[in-house]
């Protein structure tokens with residue numbers, strides 16, 4: 001039955017997800033292994049089809065979030081990455097393997113969000129911090145879907 005209020009539909013979806021989390025994860029993991037090639041093709045297709053709006057969104061977001069001064073920007077991308085890797089390992093005992101390189105310009109502050117205990121995806125710090133708190137991983141997975149057109153639940157097992 002369709003919901004009159006889209007917020008209700010969203011809440012209901014979240015509730016269902018939380019109640020059936022493990023079952024759904026197992027299902028998507030299985031689905032992924034059986035349909036890996038199809039999924040990767042779909043991600044590519046989605047990214048192609050939404051290329052223009054995603055590029056536009058990306059550019060506008062970057063423009064709005066440029067740092068006023070890059071004086072403080074002293075370390076290189078490589079150096080920052082190594083620093084984060086060490087931090088993740090030391091503070092949270094997590095491994096740190098970026099799924100892909102940071103596609104944002106250097107003057108955007110970036111975080112590397114752990115989609116599981118091993119793999120990270122670069123996301124802008126401002127967006128990442130908006131989603132701190134409960135259900136951090138799920139909220140960020142939705143964010144990653146919006147940013148990159150990648151469905152984390154379908155691609156990785158969520159452990």
Ligand SMILES: [Zn+2]
Pocket residue numbers: 112113114128136140
């Ligand atoms: Zn995160």
